[in-house]
Amino acid sequence: MIEIGNLDFHYGPSQALHDITLNIAEREVTAFIGPSGCGKSTLLRCLNRMNDLIDGARISRGAIRIRGVDIHQRDVEVMELRKRVGMVFQKSNPFPKSIYENVVYGLRLQGVRDKTRLDEAVETSLRGAALWDEVKDRLHASGLSLSGGQQQRLCIARTIAIEPEVILMDEPCSALDPIATAKVEELIHQLKLRYTIVIVTHNMQQAARCSDRTAFFYLGKLIEFAPTREIFMTPSNPQTEAYVSGRFG
Amino acid sequence: MSHANHHPFRAKPSLGRTFEAGVFWVLRSTAYIILLCGGFVFGDIVLKGSSTVFRTEFPFVNTTFLTEAPESLYVFEHDGVKREMGDREFRAFRGAEARKAEAAGKPAPEIKATSYVYSAGGIYPCIVGTVLLVVGSMSIALALGVASAIFLNEYARQGRFIRVVRLTILNLAGVPSIVFGLFGMGLFVIFLDWNVSLLAGWFTLALMVLPVVITASEESLKAVPQGFREASLALGATKWQTIRKAVLPFALPGILTSSILGIARVAGETAPIMFTAAFVVRDKLPWQDLERASDFFFQGVMALPYHIYVVSSKIPQNEYTERVQYGTAFVFLLIVAAIATTSIVLRARLRRRYRW
Numbered sequence: 082m083i084e085i086g087n088l089d090f091h092y093g094p095s096q097a098l099h100d101i102t103l104n105i106a107e108r109e110v111t112a113f114i115g116p117s118g119c120g121k122s123t124l125l126r127c128l129n130r131m132n133d134l135i136d137g138a139r140i141s142r143g144a145i146r147i148r149g150v151d152i153h154q155r156d157v158e159v160m161e162l163r164k165r166v167g168m169v170f171q172k173s174n175p176f177p178k179s180i181y182e183n184v185v186y187g188l189r190l191q192g193v194r195d196k197t198r199l200d201e202a203v204e205t206s207l208r209g210a211a212l213w214d215e216v217k218d219r220l221h222a223s224g225l226s227l228s229g230g231q232q233q234r235l236c237i238a239r240t241i242a243i244e245p246e247v248i249l250m251d252e253p254c255s256a257l258d259p260i261a262t263a264k265v266e267e268l269i270h271q272l273k274l275r276y277t278i279v280i281v282t283h284n285m286q287q288a289a290r291c292s293d294r295t296a297f298f299y300l301g302k303l304i305e306f307a308p309t310r311e312i313f314m315t316p317s318n319p320q321t322e323a324y325v326s327g328r329f330g
Numbered sequence: 331m332s333h334a335n336h337h338p339f340r341a342k343p344s345l346g347r348t349f350e351a352g353v354f355w356v357l358r359s360t361a362y363i364i365l366l367c368g369g370f371v372f373g374d375i376v377l378k379g380s381s382t383v384f385r386t387e388f389p390f391v392n393t394t395f396l397t398e399a400p401e402s403l404y405v406f407e408h409d410g411v412k413r414e415m416g417d418r419e420f421r422a423f424r425g426a427e428a429r430k431a432e433a434a435g436k437p438a439p440e441i442k443a444t445s446y447v448y449s450a451g452g453i454y455p456c457i458v459g460t461v462l463l464v465v466g467s468m469s470i471a472l473a474l475g476v477a478s479a480i481f482l483n484e485y486a487r488q489g490r491f492i493r494v495v496r497l498t499i500l501n502l503a504g505v506p507s508i509v510f511g512l513f514g515m516g517l518f519v520i521f522l523d524w525n526v527s528l529l530a531g532w533f534t535l536a537l538m539v540l541p542v543v544i545t546a547s548e549e550s551l552k553a554v555p556q557g558f559r560e561a562s563l564a565l566g567a568t569k570w571q572t573i574r575k576a577v578l579p580f581a582l583p584g585i586l587t588s589s590i591l592g593i594a595r596v597a598g599e600t601a602p603i604m605f606t607a608a609f610v611v612r613d614k615l616p617w618q619d620l621e622r623a624s625d626f627f628f629q630g631v632m633a634l635p636y637h638i639y640v641v642s643s644k645i646p647q648n649e650y651t652e653r654v655q656y657g658t659a660f661v662f663l664l665i666v667a668a669i670a671t672t673s674i675v676l677r678a679r680l681r682r683r684y685r686w
Contacts, residue, residue: 129564136487164566174557176576186575187565236561243565 082107088143112292119298129166167240173232175224187243210238230261379660401451406443416450449650459631467535475543503541508601515605531607539592550584608636
């Protein structure tokens with residue numbers, strides 16, 4: 082569904098990604114792993130063009146196609162792209178507004194005013210993010226009154242409220258405790274049924290637990306991309322093997 | 331361990347400790363001296379000013395002082411009694427005396443009075459003028475300041491040009507206010523032909539506080555976590571939608587804080603308005619006898635700081651003018667405090683609503 086072809090990426094003069102070619106399949110979880118600074122987050126942020134915000138960041142070669150459309154083409158409306166390709170960030174970042182307002186933020190942007198539609202969206206999205214039962218009695222409490230794990234699931238609810246096709250997750254559990262992490266991982270399993278998910282993670286066990294395919298990056302290069310089981314059991318590249326067995330990284 | 335005071339952490343007198351104590355006292359006394367100076371200035375104004383503003387009998391407030399225009403004070407002796415009267419009262423009194431004398435068939439008595447300018451009546455037009463100047467110029471300064479802060483912080487590509495713009499804005503804050511006054515007179519009063527008017531004063535004062543407002547607004551925008559912007563953009567918002575819904579509301583408390591400082595400056599500055607907006611004396615209130623609604627903006631007003639300046643340096647000094655000086659200064663402090671309190675309350679409300 083997402084085809085990345087021969088992608089080179091620069092931050093100003095320094096090259097962050099070298100010749101990445103990768104296909105991401107629909108309704109699967111694809112994990113990007115690798116040591117810090119290997120370019121996995123950079124690649125993730127290319128997929129919904131969040132890198133546009135950074136001065137001097139540019140794609141110097143290659144292209145990213147989503148459903149066959151080059152997303153860096155001139156006539157692509159980046160707002161439309163981001164509605165289709167949602168993102169959950171490393172640090173949970175709910176707005177300091179009510180839980181309800183957080184979830185409907187994207188819909189309100191699209192000009193949805195109908196109260197019943199908004200109410201429905203809030204319930205479906207919060208159920209989808211496995212948060213409904215915990216917050217249904219205090220939808221108008223501040224989003225910041227929730228615990229860290231709940232905040233992150235609220236961010237996921239906010240993302241699925243606008244019904245994207247792809248959800249990008251940038252180390253969504255790095256600030257969470259193991260129990261909250263387990264909940265988010267369980268949620269990823271459910272979300273997979275409806276969305277294409279790309280997750281960047283530092284935690285190899287997490288990649289092993291919840292992804293279908295794993296891509297290992299090192300120094301801006303894609304070292305190996307294969308079904309997760311293969312990457313962890315029978316890696317073909319010695320660098321991959323060294324990383325997943327914990328010898329470096 | 332039989333002797334509890336022989337533990338290894340026991341304090342020993344040393345040079346370092348003495349020095350430490352000395353530094354502490356120097357710092358402490360500096361703070362106290364500043365407090366003392368401030369207390370003395372405020373105490374003096376409050377003490378002497380309150381005797382003009384407040385009364386011992388009902389209604390406890392000197393309503394004449396707060397609700398009427400300045401008048402000349404006439405001091406004279408009549409039938410062996412020393413009397414003080416405002417202009418209108420004095421004329422009525424003289425007329426009455428003359429009629430009394432006429433009825434008795436005597437020539438009108440000559441009343442010899444000494445007059446003191448602006449020492450009777452009140453300062454109502456000045457209060458009105460200052461409030462109008464503050465509200466108008468702060469609205470202009472906030473609109474322009476927040477807009478340019480948004481541009482500088484959110485839209486502009488951070489490069490050398492923007493650094494120069496920022497530096498220029500900062501330097502603007504160091505320009506003496508009299509220069510702003512002369513600039514305002516040149517541009518607004520003469521070139522744009524607005525005359526000495528509210529509008530000219532508004533823009534001159536707004537330009538003067540603009541650097542403070544811009545710098546502080548930019549700081550408050552920077553304080554809004556980058557995560558809010560990213561989250562909003564990732565949900566398909568345009569840049570402007572992001573700023574309006576996910577940045578500006580959370581920056582407002584900080585922007586209001588800066589405007590509180592601005593209010594005190596705008597209300598207190600004399601130099602920028604003396605050429606652009608302030609009249610020494612004006613009989614009509616700004617909303618009286620307007621031919622067209624637009625005339626409201628093109629008229630001068632009286633203002634508290636300028637009135638203080640006039641009564642303390644432009645007229646002969648005596649015991650009667652002192653009352654007006656202190657009274658005006660006191661009322662001025664009260665008004666600035668009132669406006670500042672309003673914005674502090676507003677800020678507290680916003681903070682409660684948007685806390686992160």
